[in-house]
Amino acid sequence: MYIGERVEGRNNRLVVAGAGTYVDDVRPEGCLVLAILRSPHPHARIRRIDVTAAEGRDDVELVLTGESLLAAGIAIPPSGSYANFTPRMTVKHPLAVGKVRYVGEPVAAVVAHDLVGARAALDALMVDYEVLPSVGNALLALEPGAPRVEDEWPDNVMVEYPFEKGDPAAVLGATEPSRIRRGTLVCNRIASTPLEGRGLVADYDPHRRYLTCWASTQSPHILRTLLAGALDLPDSSIRVIQPNVGGAFGGKIPMFPEDIVTAHAAIVLKRPVKWIEQRHEYLPAGGHSRDVRCDYEVAFAADGRITALTTELIADIGAQSTFLGWLMAIVSAGCIPGSYKVDDVRVRLRCVVSNRGPWQAYRGYGKEVSAFFLERILDEVADAVGRPRDEVRERNFLTPDVFPYEQPSGWITDSGDYSGTLAKVKDLIGWEGFAARKAAARAGGRRLGIGIGHELTPEGSSRPDSLLSGTDSATVKMSPHGDVTVLTGVTSPGTGNETGIAQIVADCLGASLDRVRVVQGDTELCPHGNGNYSSRSLTFGGSSAHLAALVVHDKIRRVGASMLDVAPGEVRLDGHRVIAPSGAEVGFGAVAATIYRSPHARHMEGVEPGLEVTRTFKMDNVHHQPEKDGRYNQYPTWSFSTAACIVEVDEETGVVRIEKFALVHDSGMVVNPLLAEAQLHGAITQGIGASLYEEIRYDDAGLPQNLTLREYTLPGMRESVDIVLGHQSTPSPFTMMGMKGVGESGISAPAPAIASAIEDALSDLGVRLTEVPFTPARVWAAIQEAR
């Protein structure tokens, strides 16, 4: 068995040599370089763009503007439909037409012989802007008479998504005031920031009318379909190849305006064109997440049981782009109250456009926002009733017997044992006995605190009427020598799912792992698939590969048994051999040779020839027909984790140091613990970054304040903490082998756990933290306020 083994990532030895091929390493002969001129203004009308000087430069091959793309018929009309809400949409332009709506919005593009020349040509472009009044955040955008980001909308609200269960107003009205808390919580804006930026190389062959794109993307097939739509080409005229990807985290789910511009330039010039995003472009314009405010009202019983909860969410989704990130806010709303049983709930979300940059998917996909809000509210309730924070969570958790459980949003949670991960993480962190440690430290002048945070991570997003609709495909084929190739529609941004899928297929076939090769990320080689997002690569990709491998397995079994002169039911497949009860065996190579070389011979009687099988998998507990069965569910598997941490707070400076961090996750059956742990380490580190160090800041006019990694500070090794992991397995009843997704687990729980620990360290002062990240300035200010 390979499943459950700690198998090293298959690309490790390639990439550690520096021999990986990332998109910037792709160099077709004669490749030109494209660079983008971006808006310096949050909001401005474009009066005129003078391209004469740029076009006159010797090394410039092409200059494109919004008007020239429009003249070429390129614009992205609204598409897709949404259950439960109706967003206002706009026609999107890859290069701004008429006006710019955020700093960093693409305005024009130049194609030159190299990057130095392209950047010099950008300086030669002259844009005449009329600067307009701007709205630098959602609250300003909601003010009566605020400047409108989209001229044709009546206001700046893109979508409103309310839902209710029970009668929270009645419960709140009947609750005595001491059992009610109201407040505001804020999750500030962050950016996924993979170390490799976005990028695309496009090469057009006018003879074959065929466009080849190498893209740092998560979803080659989706990018192909979207590009074909944007450029009015047949899908079959485009090949998208995903080379090595240098991290993605949702930030490379297609499609981006620059993809369209680069591909169009290659078609116009009939030469290869490369666009590689630079960090100063990414930070304001590559897409952000979070930036949600929550005004809440919670009623509770004396024992800390929550009796009613209302939340008003305002998501600042920035200006709209081709990105689909704004849907993260829907997920934030839909995951309230998540792991907690509250019978009377109202949630109202407003997605508000502003002159900030657009949102783009990022790990957590909105679930981290609801986790932060819910856990902060749970802590506040615990403090209000004077009960321990763990006990109040226990009091409110959904219990394992209620699943499948319909959330107030209508989504259906598959399974869970939340008390289990809480109990385990308390052991790992040393919950019992910490009070004595804290007191001893305090006596010595140090402030230690302990906190917990729980997260719910629905995965495998399956949206109706979209290319992210919740299926994936795989081909398993065995060659005449008995070697196995798996082609998948899911892709890896470097996370290692190719290793896990190889383990699944090898086990299913009884094959040797080293004779199973996995090929991903090429629309001409691989079956149609949605790629990588929502922690779906094993649940969907692994399951479809498993289905295909089962068919190959069956054929090898039947032919091998015939070759051994026994019944198919008597043999077993192991170690790349078919083995009879007597111990007689025949290798897969010999069986495969028989299937290919002797299709008309005795062993192939009644057996379909060939050893190449493609299967597509969808999950049974996705429900998209509410008119038929009253159910709507887009998330088939619901992983969860509980984190606990110990922090030290420097009262004088507000600096927080994490002494120990523990997380117990439950993602069902784990295929490769080594890679799952590596994922969790990474997710937790990102979660800690977003809790203490990372924040995309804007001023009130919408000018971004972080243009380099010197202002947007990612955690480095000095900020690294001792991470202790624990596992629990509540297998999903709906997936193959009980797998759930792991990719997003661990990013949501750190912020509430750290907040809880900071407050504990300052418990005698009664400090409340309501806004993440907890920078030294915010913690210090909270201490001063409490004093």
Next chain:
Amino acid sequence: MIDIELTLNGRPRRLAVDPRESLVDALRERARLTGAHVGCRTASCGACTVELDGNTVKSCCVLAAEADGRAVRTVENGAEPGELDDVQVAFAEAQGMQCGYCTPGMVVSVRNLLDRIADPDDDEITRGLAGNLCRCTGYVNILKAVRLVRDRRLGRV
């Protein structure tokens, strides 16, 4: 364009470079050594780390012209394709990476660290890698990888 002469991974090399060009671009575009990666161009992330005269530098913030007459060592280090040194093997075994974009810079920093300090403790390892960011996998396995290669060199494992 100007000509520079340098010792690149132990061998003399002449490159014609743009005077405005950074060392990382010259290595990647002119010398076709693509192991050093560009992540920020502000000397923040360390994906472009190489050795210049025995010191680690962020090659995105060094002009190619500055390498004239000096020795540059990259992650490739003149190795045959498919050959890995002990630092690289330890990173692979410890799963000290996911996407691998930062890894070549990490490897260069670890080689340099172990050249200077044969038996670094965790604090010294942390300082030695403080200039290299990893966004995928955190630093737990990276620390394990460095301890592993250190202990192997010292015959402890």
